[in-house]
Amino acid sequence: MFYTYVQIAFHILFTVKSPLDCEIRSVRQIGGNGIDRSFYHIVIDHQGQYSFAPGQYCGILPPGVSSRTNRRHAPRSYSLAPVLNDDGVDGSRCFSLGIRAPIVAPGERERFRDICICSQFLSTAGSGTPVQITGPFGKFVLSPEDLNGETNLLLIATGTGVVPYMGYLDTLLKSHRLGSKHGKILLVFGVQSPDTYLYRAALEKYVSEFYGRLQVLVSYSRHGAESERGYVQDMLLKERRLVQSVCGSDGRSCSIFICGRKSMEKAVLSSLGEVFSQHPDLDCMMSNIKVEVYE
Structure with a gap:
């Protein structure tokens, strides 16, 4: 694997122990193959408290406790992006995520109980759902x-x-x-x-x-x-x-x-x-x- 990282100082402002409380503004499906995957555009309101460089990613902390570890679910990483014009929100206080989520058939719910936790949470969330985020992370940025x-x-x-x-x-x-x-x-x-x-x-x-x-x-x-x-x-x-x-x-x-x-x-x-x-x-x-x- 080849990497070159721009020498810029990035500061991680929010951690698992001290995440930022945000709110999901909207969730809409933007694609899917009708077999095993769908794709969603998620808009998250951070009230102007979260800044990032294009190419960085955040951590999303899904609610709940793992049935396997009896501990809080680990954060899931998602690339950050600006909101789209048709999102109808203030871009200075919101960002967007583009995520893939599984299509879960009724007979497969048990199999997906402890996998794809975060994508299932985000793809089914309603407007106003609270969400905690960490980061920003990463140096996959423009020089x-x-x-x-x-x-x-x-x-x-x-x-x-x-x-x-x-x-x-x-x-x-x-x-x-x-x-x-x-x-x-x-x-x-x-x-x-x-x-x-x-x-x-x-x-x-x-x-x-x-x-x-x-x-x-x-x-x-x-x-x-x-x-x-x-x-x-x-x-x-x-x-x-x-x-x-x-x-x-x-x-x-x-x-x-x-x-x-x-x-x-x-x-x-x-x-x-x-x-x-x-x-x-x-x-x-x-x-x-x-x-x-x-x-």
Whole structure:
């Protein structure tokens, strides 16, 4: 696994022993495959007491006690993102999460009693439900050079791995409007089907707002003709010329980010190694890739 972390001082303000009391403002489903998973957009009101850098994550403390340990449930980590325009809330006092939750059939409730506790809690919560959070954590963040528009960006994601990039794009768009000239941004996003293409409308809006600077490539693993299906690592190889152009043109360096399930990490790194096999600074490029993966 390759990591490069920006040398910025981050302060964890809230811990398991001293969490921040917040309130869930809204929960809405934003995707699902109708078989084993659904995806939800959660808006949490922190009353302006919680700040984070785009790319960081928080811990959510689900209520209750584990039947196995007789102790409070452990916190679950979720990437933080700004709220969307159509959430209808004050962005200075709220943030959002994009989560995956299991589809639990009536006959499987016992099996899920002690697993996926936090995602089940969040996905079924109503407006006004209290929730405790910890953090912020993590250094999967944009560098000062990225924020100043000095680099091109290659963002690679699967599933809810797209969530931290929503914060990146929001931040970069705001500085873009202030006059900073950004390089190219390429998001390569792997999903099962159009029904699990998370934040599609928001991403398409970003594409239009960046005026040609942002491009999104979507790889469907279970949709379309068999010859057209593939995973995100396959899309990197299929569109290698485009990927190479982002990471080797216009005199800019390129920052590469990978976020998603741990099972895709090795294959994505292998594809990147093949795509950039002729790059004069291959070792340096690969060693500077920033990775955030989860089980």
